[in-house]
Amino acid sequence: MADIIAAKDITLHDLEEKFAIRLSEERQFFQEWQSEQIALGAEEKKFLDMARAAYMNMIKYSAMPENAVKLTVLSPLLHLADFFLPPFHIRTEASVSVSGPNEELTIEGRIDILVLQQNLWVLVIESKRAEFSVKVGMAQILSYMLADPAPGKPCYGLVTNGGSFLFLKLMPGNPPVYGISRVFDLLNPGNDLYAVLSVLKTIRNNYLSDAEG
Numbered sequence: 173m174a175d176i177i178a179a180k181d182i183t184l185h186d187l188e189e190k191f192a193i194r195l196s197e198e199r200q201f202f203q204e205w206q207s208e209q210i211a212l213g214a215e216e217k218k219f220l221d222m223a224r225a226a227y228m229n230m231i232k233y234s235a236m237p238e239n240a241v242k243l244t245v246l247s248p249l250l251h252l253a254d255f256f257l258p259p260f261h262i263r264t265e266a267s268v269s270v271s272g273p274n275e276e277l278t279i280e281g282r283i284d285i286l287v288l289q290q291n292l293w294v295l296v297i298e299s300k301r302a303e304f305s306v307k308v309g310m311a312q313i314l315s316y317m318l319a320d321p322a323p324g325k326p327c328y329g330l331v332t333n334g335g336s337f338l339f340l341k342l343m344p345g346n347p348p349v350y351g352i353s354r355v356f357d358l359l360n361p362g363n364d365l366y367a368v369l370s371v372l373k374t375i376r377n378n379y380l381s382d383a384e385g
Contacts, residue, residue: 175276175277175278176277176278176279176280177277177278177279177280178279178280178281179268179279179280179281179282179312179315179316180281180312182279182311182312182315183311184310184311184314186277186311187311187314187315187318190272190274190276190277191272191273191318191347191348192273192346192347192348193314193318193347193348193349193350194347194348194349194350195349195350195351195352196349196350196351197351198351201341201343201349201351202339202341202351202352202353204328204339204341204371204374204375204378205339205353205354205371205374206353207374209366209367209370210369210370210373210374210377212366212369212370216252216369217363217366219248219252220248220249220252220363220365220366220369221363222248223244223245223248223249223365224358224363224365226244226245227244227245227334227335227358228358230244230334231335236333236334238284238299238300240334241299241300241332241333241334242284242285242299244334245332245334245365246285246297246299246332249365249368249369249372250262250285250287250372252369252372253369253372253373253376254376255287255294255295255372255376259289259290259380260287260288260289260294260376261287261288262285262286262287262288263283263285263286263288264283264284264285264286265282265283265284266282266283266286267280267281267282268280268281268282268283268316268319269319270315270316270318270319279315279318279319281312281315281316283296283297283298283316284297284298284299285297285299289379291321291322292322292325292379293317293320293321293322293327294327294328294375294376294379295328295329295330295372295375296313296316296317296320296327296328296329296330297329297330297331297332298312298313298316298329298330298331298332299331299332299333299334300331300332300333306331306332306333306336306337306338306355307338309331309338310331310338310340310352313329313330313331313340314329314340314342314350316329317329317340317342317350318342318344318348320342320344323344324344325344325382326341326342326343327341327342327344328340328341328342328375329341329342330372334358335357335358335359336355336356336357336358337355337356337357337364337368338352338353338355338356339352339353339371340352340353353371356368
């Protein structure tokens with residue numbers, strides 16, 4: 173009988189041992205976050221500047237719970253990336269369960285936000301409280317991405333605590349391979365939300381291109 177573990181308790185070591193997942197550090201594996209930024213309009217930048225200002229105001233008072241992260245930062249990003257519009261749709265608190273190749277371990281959890289194109293998983297999003305490092309969510313979100321039912325297609329992930337953003341890309345296979353982006357942070361000079369939105373739009377455009385092809 174397989175051991176069952178909650179996704180929030182999984183470690184990268186567990187995933188390496190039980191699922192044979194490995195990290196690729198080759199630049200070409202995860203080019204989506206490194207490509208030239210998509211030009212944003214003045215209204216988009218204004219909206220993102222307001223979102224950053226709201227975040228900076230929120231952290232003056234108390235730690236941001238997960239719902240505040242979604243409301244303050246994630247919602248504007250998903251709207252501007254058109255992930256609420258056809259052919260995409262959103263599911264929240266989606267239950268997932270994934271077992272290792274030898275069925276020695278089963279991981280169970282709930283995805284905070286899942287962006288789909290019909291039945292294809294496009295983007296898995298995990299939000300954390302503001303005081304948590306995005307690194308805390310890496311193993312958890314990778315375990316969710318391993319549950320993607322579409323073989324042969326990449327699945328993308330985003331971990332955020334409202335102020336920091338980390339993208340991941342997983343290619344299923346034997347073994348499954350993943351890559352990570354740099355961390356985008358709202359305390360950096362300028363507004364890193366511009367770059368985050370550009371990556372989201374790149375992911376969206378790639379899926380639309382594949383669908384048309």
